[in-house]
Amino acid sequence: MNGHQLLILPIVVPLLTLVVCAALWRQKRLQRLASLAGSLALLAAAVALLRAVFDGAVIASDVGAWRAPFGISLVADLFSAAMVVITGIMATAVSVFAFAERDGEPVNPFFHPLYHGLLLGVSGAFLTGDLFNLYVWFEVMLIASFGLLTVGGSRAQLDAGIKYVMLNLVATTLFLVAVGMLYGATGTLNMADLSRSLAQASNPGLVTTLAVLLLIAFGSKAAVFPLFFWLPASYHTASAPVAAIFAALLTKVGVYAIIRVFTLVFPGETGYVGNAIGVIAALTMVTGVLGAAAHYDVRRILSFHIISQIGYMLIGLAVATPLALAGSILYVLHHIVVKANLFLVAGAMRLAGGSFDVRRSGGLHRTAPLLAMLFLVPAMSLAGIPPLSGFWAKYVVVKSSLDAGHVALAAVALAVGLLTLYSMLKIWNEAFWKTPPEGSERSRQQWLASPATRATMLLPIAALAAITLTIGIAAEPFVDFSIRAANQLLEPGAYVEAVLGPDPIRLAPPQRLKEISP
Amino acid sequence: MEPFLAVAFGVLVAVSAYLLLSRNLLRMLLGLLLLGNAANLCIFIAGRLASDQPPIVKKGELAIALSANPLPQALILTAIVISFALVVFAMVLFQLAHRRLGTMDTDAMRVAEPRPAAPSGDAS
Numbered sequence: 001m002n003g004h005q006l007l008i009l010p011i012v013v014p015l016l017t018l019v020v021c022a023a024l025w026r027q028k029r030l031q032r033l034a035s036l037a038g039s040l041a042l043l044a045a046a047v048a049l050l051r052a053v054f055d056g057a058v059i060a061s062d063v064g065a066w067r068a069p070f071g072i073s074l075v076a077d078l079f080s081a082a083m084v085v086i087t088g089i090m091a092t093a094v095s096v097f098a099f100a101e102r103d104g105e106p107v108n109p110f111f112h113p114l115y116h117g118l119l120l121g122v123s124g125a126f127l128t129g130d131l132f133n134l135y136v137w138f139e140v141m142l143i144a145s146f147g148l149l150t151v152g153g154s155r156a157q158l159d160a161g162i163k164y165v166m167l168n169l170v171a172t173t174l175f176l177v178a179v180g181m182l183y184g185a186t187g188t189l190n191m192a193d194l195s196r197s198l199a200q201a202s203n204p205g206l207v208t209t210l211a212v213l214l215l216i217a218f219g220s221k222a223a224v225f226p227l228f229f230w231l232p233a234s235y236h237t238a239s240a241p242v243a244a245i246f247a248a249l250l251t252k253v254g255v256y257a258i259i260r261v262f263t264l265v266f267p268g269e270t271g272y273v274g275n276a277i278g279v280i281a282a283l284t285m286v287t288g289v290l291g292a293a294a295h296y297d298v299r300r301i302l303s304f305h306i307i308s309q310i311g312y313m314l315i316g317l318a319v320a321t322p323l324a325l326a327g328s329i330l331y332v333l334h335h336i337v338v339k340a341n342l343f344l345v346a347g348a349m350r351l352a353g354g355s356f357d358v359r360r361s362g363g364l365h366r367t368a369p370l371l372a373m374l375f376l377v378p379a380m381s382l383a384g385i386p387p388l389s390g391f392w393a394k395y396v397v398v399k400s401s402l403d404a405g406h407v408a409l410a411a412v413a414l415a416v417g418l419l420t421l422y423s424m425l426k427i428w429n430e431a432f433w434k435t436p437p438e439g440s441e442r443s444r445q446q447w448l449a450s451p452a453t454r455a456t457m458l459l460p461i462a463a464l465a466a467i468t469l470t471i472g473i474a475a476e477p478f479v480d481f482s483i484r485a486a487n488q489l490l491e492p493g494a495y496v497e498a499v500l501g502p503d504p505i506r507l508a509p510p511q512r513l514k515e516i517s518p
Numbered sequence: 519m520e521p522f523l524a525v526a527f528g529v530l531v532a533v534s535a536y537l538l539l540s541r542n543l544l545r546m547l548l549g550l551l552l553l554g555n556a557a558n559l560c561i562f563i564a565g566r567l568a569s570d571q572p573p574i575v576k577k578g579e580l581a582i583a584l585s586a587n588p589l590p591q592a593l594i595l596t597a598i599v600i601s602f603a604l605v606v607f608a609m610v611l612f613q614l615a616h617r618r619l620g621t622m623d624t625d626a627m628r629v630a631e632p633r634p635a636a637p638s639g640d641a642s
Binding site for chain 2 (some may be wrong): 130135136139142143146149153155156157158159160161162163165166169170173176177179180181183184189232233236237393510511512
């Protein structure tokens with residue numbers, strides 16, 4: 001396969017699956033199988049793409065054969081290809097898990113089409129090399145997530161949906177304003193071309209302003225302090241597979257966009273904006289983890305932990321050394337697996353224990369011993385206990401901040417790790433260890449009486465836990481990969497040349513009538 | 519013309535920010551609509567007002583000397599379609615929420631995040 005096909009497949013596959021799933025909306029069984037097949041195909045396409053860029057080459061393609069700064073470019077380097085692969089892994093795991101959601105609440109026929117719409121937007125956002133196109137993929141992702149969040153139609157979901165929809169729409173509109181202004185300043189929206197023309201920009205104040213505007217827009221997507229309020233207001237109302245895929249991918253697209261834009265388009269902004277990102281990262285970590293400490297609903301605890309972990313991912317940009325950026329990349333990859341897995345575990349805990357509220361459930365280590373074991377893997381990894389994946393991710397992040405003299409950031413990261421452990425132990429003590437309270441016998445019987453549901457829930461959880469263990473025990477290739485990806489991000493020359501070719505067309509900023517006519 | 523439009527953009531954003539800060543769903547929806555239009559106006563001004571000639575190359579020619587900038591128009595067209603779809607979705611969602619939750623006041627919507635109950639004895 002050539003580069004063009006490799007780049008277009010991770011976008012075409014979810015699109016086709018979406019259409020097939022929508023056409024099969026009456027045949028629930030077929031629809032589920034089609035959805036799983038689509039997820040597997042996405043994973044295969046992503047792995048093929050990663051193989052093509054694995055030696056460090058950047059592949060780019062002009063969609064519709066319009067040459068680079070004019071048409072839309074699709075680009076894959078190590079970082080974006082790895083993100084697409086992890087999207088494929090998550091898509092498959094959650095598709096399998098969705099087979100199990102049948103106790104009392106049948107899967108809505110719109111779930112699978114919307115689910116693949118979400119994957120379409122996410123893969124598109126990872127692969128595009130054009131800022132306006134990124135906006136379009138954001139909106140594709142958003143409208144699908146609106147649907148997924150509110151498709152159940154319960155009162156809590158409608159309430160959550162309003163907050164989610166409002167804050168996200170305002171954020172993407174800000175993104176659009178920033179895109180318009182960037183176009184006005186440079187005459188181009190191709191990120192590789194922007195990278196070149198902003199390097200010679202005559203107005204550094206305007207460039208910084210635009211960088212901050214984009215940071216706000218992507219920061220609300222990534223749920224950083226103080227723009228995260230949509231996340232804890234909504235994630236806990238979605239059904240377990242929806243919450244898992246949201247937790248895995250949505251905020252990480254924001255983090256990806258921040259890392260991409262600040263390494264490629266605004267590499268010179270690490271001074272002023274870099275300090276701001278450092279403060280934001282620290283506050284994000286602290287507020288997230290304190291929010292989690294105050295809650296007893298598993299999903300709300302986990303939602304707040306998403307926020308706190310986003311802070312770790314931003315440390316890399318604040319410290320801005322190759323190792324720190326590698327730490328961020330490793331953190332993103334590890335976190336996606338771990339967090340989605342915890343939300344899947346929460347879904348299984350609800351079934352086995354009867355409630356999402358850990359105070360009202362208990363004794364799960366007897367009811368579901370395998371689930372208890374499998375909970376510990378992602379939970380301890382999230383807290384950063386060696387030898388799990390979170391330990392290495394945290395280690396690289398903390399070590400790089402200490403190397404660069406950011407002692408305060410490193411201290412906050414370590415303290416927040418400890419508080420994360422507190423939250424995880426709270427879930428463990430309450431839901432798994434404590435004697436079960438009155439009235440939880442019925443859900444225990446149900447759990448034990450449905451081996452098929454149990455197997456379909458535990459299979460993806462076990463697979464994701466195995467990935468976490470693999471990253472933890474054989475960390476070296478993953479750390480090495482992150483370092484290579486980070487070096488590639490920090491030297492955007494290859495990216496720019498892959499997109500624009502050896503002999504680029506130069507675009508000027510749009511001009512006024514007076515400037516055109518002599 | 520451009521300074522005038524730039525001020526108009528600022529006013530639109532200010533009005534929409536005011537509306538978005540309201541607790542009433544209907545006002546928020548109007549604020550969202552205005553913000554979308556403000557963003558479109560921003561793209562339009564950013565493309566500069568060069569000429570009122572449509573950017574259509576005449577038959578037999580390969581280029582035009584002077585025309586309106588077509589690129590912002592293409593961007594705005596895309597953005598209008600997207601924001602229309604999203605606002606319509608938001609409208610349906612708000613209407614449904616109004617019917618099911620019985621209020622338009624976002625502060626009164628506490629179904630997803632209920633106020634913490636009074637501390638009870640068994641909370642450890």
